Amino acid sequence: MATLPPGALMQRAAAAVARRCAEVLDDRYGSEYGRAVLLLVGPGNNGGDALFAGEALARSGVSVCAVLLNPERTHAEGLAALTRAGGRTVDTPPSMVDMVVDGILGIGGRGGLREDATSLVTQAMQARGSDGERPTVVAVDLPSGIDPDTGAVPGAAVRADITVTFGALKPGVLVGEGAVHSGLVELIDIGLGPWLRDEPALWVPDLEDVAAWWPQPRPGDDKYTRGVVGVATGSATYPGAALLSTAGALPGPAGMVRYAGAGFEAVRNRYPSVIPTACVADAGRVQAWTCGSGLGTDERAAGELRAVLAAEVPVCVDADGLTLLAEWGVDALRERPAATVLTPHDREFARLAGEEPGADRVTATLRLAARTGAVVLLKGDRTIIGTPDGRAYVNLTGTPALATAGTGDVLAGLLGSLLAAGLPADRATIAAAYAHGLAGRYAAESGPVTSVDVADALRPTLARAGMWRMP
Numbered sequence: 001m002a003t004l005p006p007g008a009l010m011q012r013a014a015a016a017v018a019r020r021c022a023e024v025l026d027d028r029y030g031s032e033y034g035r036a037v038l039l040l041v042g043p044g045n046n047g048g049d050a051l052f053a054g055e056a057l058a059r060s061g062v063s064v065c066a067v068l069l070n071p072e073r074t075h076a077e078g079l080a081a082l083t084r085a086g087g088r089t090v091d092t093p094p095s096m097v098d099m100v101v102d103g104i105l106g107i108g109g110r111g112g113l114r115e116d117a118t119s120l121v122t123q124a125m126q127a128r129g130s131d132g133e134r135p136t137v138v139a140v141d142l143p144s145g146i147d148p149d150t151g152a153v154p155g156a157a158v159r160a161d162i163t164v165t166f167g168a169l170k171p172g173v174l175v176g177e178g179a180v181h182s183g184l185v186e187l188i189d190i191g192l193g194p195w196l197r198d199e200p201a202l203w204v205p206d207l208e209d210v211a212a213w214w215p216q217p218r219p220g221d222d223k224y225t226r227g228v229v230g231v232a233t234g235s236a237t238y239p240g241a242a243l244l245s246t247a248g249a250l251p252g253p254a255g256m257v258r259y260a261g262a263g264f265e266a267v268r269n270r271y272p273s274v275i276p277t278a279c280v281a282d283a284g285r286v287q288a289w290t291c292g293s294g295l296g297t298d299e300r301a302a303g304e305l306r307a308v309l310a311a312e313v314p315v316c317v318d319a320d321g322l323t324l325l326a327e328w329g330v331d332a333l334r335e336r337p338a339a340t341v342l343t344p345h346d347r348e349f350a351r352l353a354g355e356e357p358g359a360d361r362v363t364a365t366l367r368l369a370a371r372t373g374a375v376v377l378l379k380g381d382r383t384i385i386g387t388p389d390g391r392a393y394v395n396l397t398g399t400p401a402l403a404t405a406g407t408g409d410v411l412a413g414l415l416g417s418l419l420a421a422g423l424p425a426d427r428a429t430i431a432a433a434y435a436h437g438l439a440g441r442y443a444a445e446s447g448p449v450t451s452v453d454v455a456d457a458l459r460p461t462l463a464r465a466g467m468w469r470m471p
């Protein structure tokens with residue numbers, strides 16, 4: 001740090017916030033010029049960041065005003081800079097505000113917002129932008145009132161649309177209630193790297209990574225060289241699961257889908273390119289299996305899952321497959337000669353692990369991954385992926401709209417296809433969660449989402465996001 005001029009980190013942080021604010025205003029209004037931005041400024045360096053960001057915005061023609069929560073402890077240089085640039089302080093929020101920048105508390109904040117801050121935030125949110133809509137809220141580093149380390153929200157807290165966070169992703173903005181308050185989280189590198197402790201506790205996959213990993217068809221490929229995925233799902237009771245997991249597998253990167261199970265006629269009628277058989281034993285060679293969605297838990301289902309697990313190829317186990325595994329005990333999974341991926345929701349997790357994920361979902365996921373030797377994808381508001389070697393990822397593309405029946409079947413199908421196309425299990429799982437979340441968002445743009453909509457949205461999503469590149 002000695003090599004950096006004093007305040008350099010704050011300047012970089014503030015510049016990143018200002019840049020993001022300007023982009024959001026441009027998106028909303030076509031230009032940031034003349035728009036009204038309100039800074040909520042707390043007593044520490046978080047407030048300092050907000051003030052310097054306000055300075056930069058004011059210099060670009062934005063009308064910036066600031067409410068100071070603790071005038072006597074306000075970052076003095078920041079305030080002077082804002083004032084020099086034409087920004088002003090006000091006692092109460094004006095009625096017309098296009099954007100609120102939350103610089104009340106950052107990583108120094110503890111115990112939720114106090115009363116004065118809570119009422120200030122409430123007033124600010126009653127303002128309206130010049131388009132009549134509520135102001136966009138951009139949080140500096142983290143939304144004020146959330147616990148930076150755990151994501152707990154012990155009292156009132158700011159609800160941000162966007163959080164611009166610096167140097168490292170604090171778990172508080174990624175998991176639990178804190179994640180819900182953080183909106184879209186953007187990590188900015190301000191050069192803190194050398195001073196950060198250890199490895200990040202949580203990694204956030206981004207589109208660049210996922211698009212780079214996504215297998216593309218190469219010249220000379222045929223359907224077999226691109227990988228063949230086997231889908232062993234559905235039952236007489238749940239024939240829809242067969243269709244949904246197949247629908248998830250088809251847009252994936254594998255060159256062929258084989259279906260094995262009780263839904264084979266329905267699959268044949270709906271998807272002519274799929275090779276259907278009644279059971280795993282008859283299915284022929286595959287490079288990966290997805291098994292479990294709607295499979296049931298009877299003897300037949302157990303036999304199918306055993307056959308799949310005995311194959312020396314990667315396997316994604318979902319839904320009823322997880323219930324069966326829980327009955328058998330998960331420790332034997334370590335003996336599998338190829339990778340396993342488990343995709344539980346909370347109740348399935350509790351059956352598998354013998355305990356609820358609890359408040360620390362990341363640690364719980366990693367513990368199950370270490371115990372089973374499998375990559376574990378714990379579904380939730382924020383899907384968490386843990387690897388047996390102790391890396392944890394959180395997927396940020398999901399949407400609550402995906403909390404509807406059958407979307408997990410689609411995810412499992414897509415994941416199987418990525419495994420069959422040769423992606424290592426951790427990347428396949430991350431990539432599937434990422435693309436599935438995006439597809440959920442895309443589907444939600446045209447109305448309430450069903451799992452069929454998510455499956456249908458996969459192809460346009462993969463093209464739009466660059467996972468599919470025209471060969």
Ligand SMILES: NC(=O)C1=CN([C@@H]2O[C@H](COP(=O)(O)OP(=O)(O)OC[C@H]3O[C@@H](n4cnc5c(N)ncnc54)[C@H](O)[C@@H]3O)[C@@H](O)[C@H]2O)[C@@H](O)CC1
Pocket residue numbers: 009010011013042043044045046047049104105106107108109110111112113114140141142166190192
């Ligand atoms: N760590 C770094 O090197 C950098 C930090 N930066 C900014 O600095 C922030 C941290 O700044 P500070 O350490 O000054 O802390 P904060 O600005 O988060 O909090 C300031 C003070 O508020 C008080 N406080 C805590 N909880 C409160 C509550 N519930 N209600 C009212 N007051 C409360 C405490 O006295 C605390 O020290 C980061 O979040 C980030 O925004 C950036 O400027 C970039 C560089």
